Amino acid sequence: MIGVHNTATNWDQFLITLEAGVYISLFIGLLVGLLLLWFERRLDRRSEQRQYEREVITFQERLRFVFNQPYSTNLAEIIESPPPVNAVGELIAYSPVELWRHHLPKQQQFFKAINEFQQSYSNFTAVANNLLASAHIIRNYNHQLVLQRDFTSAVPATEQEVACDGSNRRRSCGVADTRSKPTPQADPAQAGAM
Numbered sequence: 065m066i067g068v069h070n071t072a073t074n075w076d077q078f079l080i081t082l083e084a085g086v087y088i089s090l091f092i093g094l095l096v097g098l099l100l101l102w103f104e105r106r107l108d109r110r111s112e113q114r115q116y117e118r119e120v121i122t123f124q125e126r127l128r129f130v131f132n133q134p135y136s137t138n139l140a141e142i143i144e145s146p147p148p149v150n151a152v153g154e155l156i157a158y159s160p161v162e163l164w165r166h167h168l169p170k171q172q173q174f175f176k177a178i179n180e181f182q183q184s185y186s187n188f189t190a191v192a193n194n195l196l197a198s199a200h201i202i203r204n205y206n207h208q209l210v211l212q213r214d215f216t217s218a219v220p221a222t223e224q225e226v227a228c229d230g231s232n233r234r235r236s237c238g239v240a241d242t243r244s245k246p247t248p249q250a251d252p253a254q255a256g257a258m
Contacts, residue, residue, distance in 0.1 A: 116167045120174070123159055127152060153185050 130151045156178060165175040 113167060116164050119160075120164050120168060120171060123155065123164075124174075126155055130155070149185065149188075152181065156182060 130148050133148060135146055135148055161175065161178055164171070168175075
């Protein structure tokens with residue numbers, strides 16, 4: 065045995081080197097795996113960020129389109145919010161604004177404006193609903209006053225019995241109205257709208 069004096073020592077050395085190689089390989093593999101995972105997540109975040117930016121740009125273009133539509137205000141519809149405002153409210157309601165706000169810190173001023181719009185829109189809707197309910201109560205009250213005044217001032221018809229209510233007043237009460245010569249009354253539907 066020339067050149068090999070102690071075979072047990074060489075075998076031990078081989079096992080130690082093999083064991084160290086396994087540990088080093090595991091460590092390097094784990095390190096490379098973590099590095100790849102970090103790099104992949106970073107790319108995913110950038111891709112997600114770009115997607116959110118595209119969605120916000122599309123959302124802003126839709127808002128511009130809605131606001132560029134011609135609209136004229138009709139005083140009879142003043143209680144209702146204008147169609148462009150309703151369209152913007154629907155756009156915001158069906159868009160993931162909070163998700164965009166979380167992922168797009170550069171657009172915070174835009175999202176602050178959207179938040180202010182949402183608050184103003186909900187306040188306006190609540191006030192409009194209250195006004196609409198109050199207007200309905202007032203119209204009903206005025207309608208009852210007009211009907212009460214018509215019945216107390218009308219002379220009963222002798223030839224034809226007439227049932228008068230708000231829906232058939234013009235059609236079936238013509239006989240009673242022409243015989244009794246009541247004072248002219250405003251139409252309740254038009255009086256309530258003013």
